[in-house]
Amino acid sequence: MMNNCAGGMTPWGTYLSGEENINGNFMGTLASGHREAGNHKRMGIPGGWFQWGRYFDRFDIGKEPNEPNRYGWIVEIDPLDPQAKPVKRTALGRFKHEGCETVLAPDGRLVIYMGDDQRFEYVYKFVTKGRYDPRSRAANRNLLDEGTLYVARFDASGEVTWLPLIHGQGPLTSENGFLSQADVVIEARRASDLLGATPMDRPEDVEPDQKSGRVWLMCTNNDRRSPEQVDAANPRAANKFGHIIEIREPNGDFAATRSRWEILIRCGDPSDPATGAAWNPATSKDGWFGSPDNGAVDPAGRLWVATDGNDDTGSADGLWAITTDGPERGTGRAFFRCPVGAELCGPRFSNSGESLFVAVQHPGDGPQQGQTTFENPSTRWPDFAEKMPPRPSVIVITKIGGGPVGS
Numbered sequence: 001m002m003n004n005c006a007g008g009m010t011p012w013g014t015y016l017s018g019e020e021n022i023n024g025n026f027m028g029t030l031a032s033g034h035r036e037a038g039n040h041k042r043m044g045i046p047g048g049w050f051q052w053g054r055y056f057d058r059f060d061i062g063k064e065p066n067e068p069n070r071y072g073w074i075v076e077i078d079p080l081d082p083q084a085k086p087v088k089r090t091a092l093g094r095f096k097h098e099g100c101e102t103v104l105a106p107d108g109r110l111v112i113y114m115g116d117d118q119r120f121e122y123v124y125k126f127v128t129k130g131r132y133d134p135r136s137r138a139a140n141r142n143l144l145d146e147g148t149l150y151v152a153r154f155d156a157s158g159e160v161t162w163l164p165l166i167h168g169q170g171p172l173t174s175e176n177g178f179l180s181q182a183d184v185v186i187e188a189r190r191a192s193d194l195l196g197a198t199p200m201d202r203p204e205d206v207e208p209d210q211k212s213g214r215v216w217l218m219c220t221n222n223d224r225r226s227p228e229q230v231d232a233a234n235p236r237a238a239n240k241f242g243h244i245i246e247i248r249e250p251n252g253d254f255a256a257t258r259s260r261w262e263i264l265i266r267c268g269d270p271s272d273p274a275t276g277a278a279w280n281p282a283t284s285k286d287g288w289f290g291s292p293d294n295g296a297v298d299p300a301g302r303l304w305v306a307t308d309g310n311d312d313t314g315s316a317d318g319l320w321a322i323t324t325d326g327p328e329r330g331t332g333r334a335f336f337r338c339p340v341g342a343e344l345c346g347p348r349f350s351n352s353g354e355s356l357f358v359a360v361q362h363p364g365d366g367p368q369q370g371q372t373t374f375e376n377p378s379t380r381w382p383d384f385a386e387k388m389p390p391r392p393s394v395i396v397i398t399k400i401g402g403g404p405v406g407s
Helices: 037-042 181-186 188-195
Strands: 004-009 015-019 074-077 097-104 109-116 119-121 123-131 147-154 159-164 203-209 214-219 243-248 258-266 292-297 303-307 318-322 332-337 343-349 356-361 393-397
Touching: 015 097, 037 188, 109 214, 123 203, 147 188, 181 188, 203 292, 214 292, 292 343, 303 343, 318 343
Parallel strands: 004 097, 097 203
Antiparallel strands: 004 015, 015 074, 097 109, 109 123, 109 203, 123 147, 147 159, 159 258, 203 214, 214 243, 243 258, 292 303, 303 318, 318 332, 343 356, 356 393
């Protein structure tokens, strides 16, 4: 595995980890006319951020042109069995995965929502062929190997059409270079291009709610969208602040191929008309944010949003609660602020809602009053000890006196 990012959990207790920016690990040049040239270009390979290829042939695409195809997948890991090997679930498609959240359809099939974290990329969902068996963990072992992968088209009418990525259907044929379903999942991005999916403003976490039948999509930002590229689902050019889309699956059927969508909030400072932000007027000056990244739904049905990239807003990253129903729908409330230079990710509630787990990444990153260094970091969180550097950490938040977090 490499470049593991946000994932999710299955109902049988395994962890799904997404491989994200795998392109940066590869370098080199393909031979002229090589059949993988278009595939690599679509994934931004070679990125060359890291020079592994100078020492290991597998990271030099001129020597090992198929090696990149082994990365960019969802990996299922079983933390309850130390002898279990991680398995790449290739049926779920290959791209820059951020988020892999699961939910059950009414008929027992498992549905998995995924985002491709890059500007102008797509939103996907996978529907298993088989049904989840709550009585037998072993029966679900290979449930993710068979099913249908879909990509989303957001129409101006407010309808989402989930387009199947199936070899032999529509343009996904040998004439376009797809010789089998293996080619379709390896080149999920190009297949989605041909199907006419909607290019989004960095779709990251996609968070379904089993109880309400709704799904929330975090579009982090996209400062490269031109005025000519604006559409209904991505309504702002040079979108520095991002937005959150709400998808309503009909009658709670997450396996449906047609859904409804609307924008829940347009992020940014609502007091500045230039941002084009849209919040419930009840949102205070501390309740707005930018760059939504990961989400979680608490037992009460509220959406909690972790952010990554609020340097552009002049604020710190952190965690906010969003009201999704009633007269205060679209109201943000600040809950937790990260230490200097950090982003927040991976919010997760316990089943009771009385514990909230969050992960603080790279505290002390970036300049503050000059360039931060190892010897002189901008913070020494969480130890605040002179000889200790800042450390990424997972923390658990509980309410004094007990009860659900945020109540």
